[in-house]
Amino acid sequence: MTLTRRELARLLTRIENDEAAEDLARLYPQTGRAHIIGVTGSPGAGKSTLVNALARHYRAHDQTVAILAVDPTSPFSGGAILGDRVRMQDLAGDPGVFIRSMATRGALGGVAPTTLDMARALDAAGFARILIETVGAGQSEVEIARAAQTTLVVEAPGMGDDVQTLKAGILEIADILVVNKADRPGAEGAVRALRAMLELGHGLRNEGHHGRQIVSAQPPESSAETWLPPVLQTVASTGAGVPELAAQIDAHYLWLQNSGEGAARMRAQLAAELETRLRAALYARLLSQVDQELMKALLNRMETREITLYFAVDLLLKQLR
Amino acid sequence: MPANRKIRVLVAKPGLDGHDRGAKIIARALRDAGMEVIYTGLRQTPEMIVEAALQEDVDVIGLSILSGAHLSLTGRIMELMKQNDLADVKVVLGGIIPEEDHAALYTMGVSAIFGPGSSTDAIAEHIHRVVPA
Numbered sequence: 148m149t150l151t152r153r154e155l156a157r158l159l160t161r162i163e164n165d166e167a168a169e170d171l172a173r174l175y176p177q178t179g180r181a182h183i184i185g186v187t188g189s190p191g192a193g194k195s196t197l198v199n200a201l202a203r204h205y206r207a208h209d210q211t212v213a214i215l216a217v218d219p220t221s222p223f224s225g226g227a228i229l230g231d232r233v234r235m236q237d238l239a240g241d242p243g244v245f246i247r248s249m250a251t252r253g254a255l256g257g258v259a260p261t262t263l264d265m266a267r268a269l270d271a272a273g274f275a276r277i278l279i280e281t282v283g284a285g286q287s288e289v290e291i292a293r294a295a296q297t298t299l300v301v302e303a304p305g306m307g308d309d310v311q312t313l314k315a316g317i318l319e320i321a322d323i324l325v326v327n328k329a330d331r332p333g334a335e336g337a338v339r340a341l342r343a344m345l346e347l348g349h350g351l352r353n354e355g356h357h358g359r360q361i362v363s364a365q366p367p368e369s370s371a372e373t374w375l376p377p378v379l380q381t382v383a384s385t386g387a388g389v390p391e392l393a394a395q396i397d398a399h400y401l402w403l404q405n406s407g408e409g410a411a412r413m414r415a416q417l418a419a420e421l422e423t424r425l426r427a428a429l430y431a432r433l434l435s436q437v438d439q440e441l442m443k444a445l446l447n448r449m450e451t452r453e454i455t456l457y458f459a460v461d462l463l464l465k466q467l468r
Numbered sequence: 469m470p471a472n473r474k475i476r477v478l479v480a481k482p483g484l485d486g487h488d489r490g491a492k493i494i495a496r497a498l499r500d501a502g503m504e505v506i507y508t509g510l511r512q513t514p515e516m517i518v519e520a521a522l523q524e525d526v527d528v529i530g531l532s533i534l535s536g537a538h539l540s541l542t543g544r545i546m547e548l549m550k551q552n553d554l555a556d557v558k559v560v561l562g563g564i565i566p567e568e569d570h571a572a573l574y575t576m577g578v579s580a581i582f583g584p585g586s587s588t589d590a591i592a593e594h595i596h597r598v599v600p601a
Binding site for chain 1: 472474513520522553
């Protein structure tokens with residue numbers, strides 16, 4: 148697909164505004180060539196700076212890069228401040244780079260509902276690497292794993308103890324863990340805590356919870372069948388550790404292809420996406436059929452504590468059938 | 469304006485002075501007015517600003533200029549916008565811009581100039597008025 152940068156920018160706007168069903172149908176067959184890399188992690192961990200450093204690395208190796216940087220929409224005004232470009236100044240003026248900021252527009256999973264389709268447009272436009280930076284994510288913003296092929300979870304030293312690490316659902320989506328700002332005190336401790344968590348999870352997966360050995364004596368290693376997320380250290384502001392990170396990202400991409408996991412994930416992503424869209428459409432259609440008068444009447448009866456929420460929902464559903 | 473559309477505004481500080489408090493206040497006020505504000509930070513060259521405006525497909529470019537170089541910076545930005553087919557994007561200026569230069573800036577195609585003490589509501593209202601629905 149040959150587009151000028153201006154045309155591409157406008158296409159991205161139409162996708163973001165849900166006005167691009169035809170454009171997407173046209174470009175869809177040309178997607179699937181780019182490597183889509185998700186970058187998520189706590190606010191302040193250095194995601195934007197790391198994305199900038201990775202983009203510079205890819206440019207130094209003559210690969211084109213598109214960046215989708217997601218920031219949160221204010222739930223109060225519907226507006227947003229999108230500030231990730233501030234840390235990406237040194238990519239300016241390079242025609243091999245395209246940076247687009249976007250707001251979540253109410254979605255809670257760390258990316259917007261249209262982020263994946265915008266990545267597809269950038270894929271069809273021929274960018275080799277697409278970096279998606281999520282909002283500063285805490286423990287459950289895991290949507291990025293559906294959009295990306297390789298997901299990086301970025302942490303910084305001193306951002307939480309072992310139990311925080313244990314709680315975080317976000318660790319389960321990591322293909323690669325990055326302890327950024329590794330020149331700061333506590334980096335080694337953060338790496339150890341993350342490794343311990345991973346090995347614990349790995350032991351559980353392999354042995355089952357009835358297995359006697361939960362953490363194996365030998366540290367587990369990646370194999371043709373299993374990928375054990377590596378824990379890497381970077382200092383994104385200086386570029387230290389970035390070539391090693393890029394090498395691991397490539398190793399993961401290769402593993403996805405050779406193990407068959409890539410195809411399996413793709414299918415799961417599509418299924419999840421189909422379900423999400425279908426759910427939204429069904430919800431909108433059914434909601435329009437709900438009897439508003441009945442709903443008000445039921446609300447009144449809930450207010451006087453005559454009926455419960457569950458009873459009201461039940462009555463509304465019966466009326467739909 | 470359709471429900472899914474948002475006004476997108478690039479807030480940039482061209483030139484070399486290091487004061488971005490005003491730009492940050494404007495960014496926040498426009499967010500509170502429901503707009504999506506792409507904040508690019510200090511020391512932007514005209515080339516960087518126009519390239520960012522193009523990639524971000526913004527409706528408005530807001531420039532905060534305190535350095536006194538408003539005529540040359542704005543002139544260069546307007547010229548680059550024309551070259552990049554961005555002439556329909558509105559340019560709004562803020563900062564310290566002497567009265568006697570206003571006419572020249574409006575002739576270049578600037579949409580509005582807001583000096584110190586302007587209400588942020590007035591800026592948001594202006595943007596709502598000039599951006600086509």
